[in-house]
Amino acid sequence: MKQYDVILPAAGSGKRMGAGHNKLFLELREKPILIHTLEVFEQDSACKGIWLAVKPEEREYIQSLLVKYNIKKVKALPDGGAERQDSVYSCVKKVEDGEIVLVHDAARPFITIPVIHKLVEAAEEKGAVIAGVRTKDTMKKVENGVIVETVDRSNLWMIQTPQAFQFTILQEAENAAEKDQFLGTDEAMLVERLGQVVHIVESSYDNVKITTKEDLIFGEAILSQRIGG
Ligand SMILES: Nc1ccn([C@@H]2O[C@H](COP(=O)(O)OP(=O)(O)OP(=O)(O)O)[C@@H](O)[C@H]2O)c(=O)n1
Numbered sequence: 001m002k003q004y005d006v007i008l009p010a011a012g013s014g015k016r017m018g019a020g021h022n023k024l025f026l027e028l029r030e031k032p033i034l035i036h037t038l039e040v041f042e043q044d045s046a047c048k049g050i051w052l053a054v055k056p057e058e059r060e061y062i063q064s065l066l067v068k069y070n071i072k073k074v075k076a077l078p079d080g081g082a083e084r085q086d087s088v089y090s091c092v093k094k095v096e097d098g099e100i101v102l103v104h105d106a107a108r109p110f111i112t113i114p115v116i117h118k119l120v121e122a123a124e125e126k127g128a129v130i131a132g133v134r135t136k137d138t139m140k141k142v143e144n145g146v147i148v149e150t151v152d153r154s155n156l157w158m159i160q161t162p163q164a165f166q167f168t169i170l171q172e173a174e175n176a177a178e179k180d181q182f183l184g185t186d187e188a189m190l191v192e193r194l195g196q197v198v199h200i201v202e203s204s205y206d207n208v209k210i211t212t213k214e215d216l217i218f219g220e221a222i223l224s225q226r227i228g229g
């Protein structure tokens, strides 16, 4: 399997968490969420480098965490932007010689190395591959508080990160989105709009994005199940 680089956007505000600061500094098992995520890639020998988008005012604190937790693969900490996509683009501009590049939310600390490797292998072969899970609930389209349609869920997936790309594909999509001022909610959208086929790899329901307070409870439960205690 090829080695890969990973872009981790970590420059959010955590408004939905309501912690009053970047939610990535909240701790699970006495370790910041950001460090849980970084450790997965630090421990993966196939990961060459980490590109971490940060808020300028948080850079110094994050650098101190990297030292404290012995995270050595971070190559650069570019300034994040107003939107997640801006933060990712800021990293894309720094990665010069990437072959396979993953984008992964720093707020998804439970990603596992086997899923990462499935994505890397598929991206090598297919160019653009994203992680996702099948929807479990009944899906309905709602307008003005009224059900307008029950949607066939058999081909609906909930999309996660990592999203893995041959770097030239990601770079072209990001540059085009910037030029057209197109804002997407994930990287795949930027690639899809150029007509490139994007494939899916089945991930795990554990790979939650820590977004609201309840997710901290899920997070502690996932860690209890994985490491006990
Ligand atoms: N301008 C932004 C917004 C988000 N992110 C990052 O993108 C990931 C997913 O974003 P989200 O969960 O929405 O994080 P926040 O923006 O922090 O949360 P909220 O939308 O509730 O404010 C997170 O790792 C977050 O740090 C980023 O780097 N730059």
Ligand SMILES: C[C@](O)(CO)[C@H](O)COP(=O)(O)O
Binding pocket: 084, 105, 159, 160, 161, 185, 186, 187, 209
């Ligand atoms: C990229 C993502 O995690 C895929 O589910 C998601 O779209 C990010 O959305 P957010 O609103 O920026 O959290």
